[in-house]
Amino acid sequence: MIRINENYRKLKASYLFSEISKRVDEFQAGNPDKQIIRLGIGDVTLPLPEVCLKAFHEAVDEMADEKTFKGYGPNQGYAFLREKIAEWDFRKRGADINADEIFVSDGAKCDSANLQEIFATKKLRIAVPDPVYPVYVDTNVMAGRTGPNVDGRYEGLIYLECTGDNKFIPSTPRKRADLIYLCFPNNPTGATITKRQLKKWVDYAIRHKSLIIFDAAYEAFIRNPKLPHSIYEIPGAREVAIEVRSFSKTAGFTGTRCAYTVVPTTCRAYDSEKNEVNLHSLWGRRQNTKFNGVSYPVQKAASAIYSELGQKQVKTMNDYYLRNATLILKEMTGLGFQCTGGTNAPYIWVNGNTDSWEFFNLLLKKAGVVVTPGAGFGKCGEGYIRISAFNNYESVQLAMKKIVDALRMD
Numbered sequence: 001m002i003r004i005n006e007n008y009r010k011l012k013a014s015y016l017f018s019e020i021s022k023r024v025d026e027f028q029a030g031n032p033d034k035q036i037i038r039l040g041i042g043d044v045t046l047p048l049p050e051v052c053l054k055a056f057h058e059a060v061d062e063m064a065d066e067k068t069f070k071g072y073g074p075n076q077g078y079a080f081l082r083e084k085i086a087e088w089d090f091r092k093r094g095a096d097i098n099a100d101e102i103f104v105s106d107g108a109k110c111d112s113a114n115l116q117e118i119f120a121t122k123k124l125r126i127a128v129p130d131p132v133y134p135v136y137v138d139t140n141v142m143a144g145r146t147g148p149n150v151d152g153r154y155e156g157l158i159y160l161e162c163t164g165d166n167k168f169i170p171s172t173p174r175k176r177a178d179l180i181y182l183c184f185p186n187n188p189t190g191a192t193i194t195k196r197q198l199k200k201w202v203d204y205a206i207r208h209k210s211l212i213i214f215d216a217a218y219e220a221f222i223r224n225p226k227l228p229h230s231i232y233e234i235p236g237a238r239e240v241a242i243e244v245r246s247f248s249k250t251a252g253f254t255g256t257r258c259a260y261t262v263v264p265t266t267c268r269a270y271d272s273e274k275n276e277v278n279l280h281s282l283w284g285r286r287q288n289t290k291f292n293g294v295s296y297p298v299q300k301a302a303s304a305i306y307s308e309l310g311q312k313q314v315k316t317m318n319d320y321y322l323r324n325a326t327l328i329l330k331e332m333t334g335l336g337f338q339c340t341g342g343t344n345a346p347y348i349w350v351n352g353n354t355d356s357w358e359f360f361n362l363l364l365k366k367a368g369v370v371v372t373p374g375a376g377f378g379k380c381g382e383g384y385i386r387i388s389a390f391n392n393y394e395s396v397q398l399a400m401k402k403i404v405d406a407l408r409m410d
Contacts, residue, residue: 016376049313055304059297077104084306095232108246127177131377183215190341205240325389366406
């Protein structure tokens with residue numbers, strides 16, 4: 001008989017954002033005249049930069065001409081995009097990354113989920129921050145690397161607690177961790193990490209022969225020149241880190257789908273006999289087997305941001321969202337809440353000093369504003385909410401007015 005993967009049954013009943021959508025839909029159905037402003041999920045609202053739209057149209061026109069038509073592209077991504085990524089995102093920042101170490105994909109979420117496939121399925125000690133982007137945890141649960149969920153945490157995982165006391169920057173674990181997930185600027189807390197703090201993680205990974213999966217999906221929002229945009233700005237990281245990035249937040253590609261993962265040719269793991277194995281070739285083999293690449297027009301559009309004009313337009317777009325974040329941060333701190341993020345990151349992490357879902361329900365029902373309950377990101381997220389800056393400025397202004405009015409009346 002056909003049997004299921006029993007590990008799926010370990011997962012919580014609903015994925016966080018699906019549960020939010022369900023609750024919002026139920027509320028809207030019962031209150032059809034109520035205006036809903038969404039500051040929950042991190043979906044962008046501004047149109048693509050002009051340089052991307054122009055390149056998109058040109059690429060589509062190429063697909064209409066037999067002489068310039070493109071069929072299957074390179075699974076790793078077109079060289080014209082990978083070469084620009086290597087130059088603009090890494091070498092200009094002093095990070096030694098080459099075009100052949102970049103794998104273009106259709107999403108950082110997908111890559112974060114799929115990377116765990118190339119590692120041992122059992123006896124792998126995995127460290128995840130708490131609070132954490134749910135995909136890191138859920139995909140390892142699906143793969144059978146954890147025990148059951150007990151009191152909000154999966155047995156077998158090493159949870160790196162991120163709290164106000166450590167400014168949401170986790171310390172390296174006392175126990176040895178083989179695979180470590182880090183995300184900075186952080187989703188959900190908006191916290192950022194310094195080069196000195198990040199070096200401690202790289203040194204830890206070198207010392208313990210561990211591997212770091214570094215999610216830098218929000219690096220385009222960093223404005224402090226002293227903060228690292230990439231883990232490869234840290235000496236030694238090429239041997240112990242894989243970096244995941246996305247054009248979704250950088251250039252508004254949430255509906256267009258384009259991202260990339262960097263696996264340096266010097267990045268290594270070990271086989272059952274403790275022999276060193278090259279991860280670049282393993283990831284390449286995985287992608288060649290399971291992925292057919294991102295469409296040519298999308299890659300042409302993504303490559304357009306790598307010019308002086310493209311960089312200017314992207315910065316203008318992201319400065320717009322940071323303006324939203326500044327307003328949210330100002331209003332929430334003005335109400336007396338302790339907040340993290342909102343600078344160098346598009347999320348504001350608010351300590352509500354109450355049950356996360358109760359705070360979510362209060363803002364939804366009294367203000368008509370959708371946020372994300374912190375408890376959905378882990379045990380340490382209880383008591384917090386995440387507010388996203390991804391919306392138009394007028395809607396954010398209205399949302400904050402509604403929140404201020406609702407909380408002052410409560």
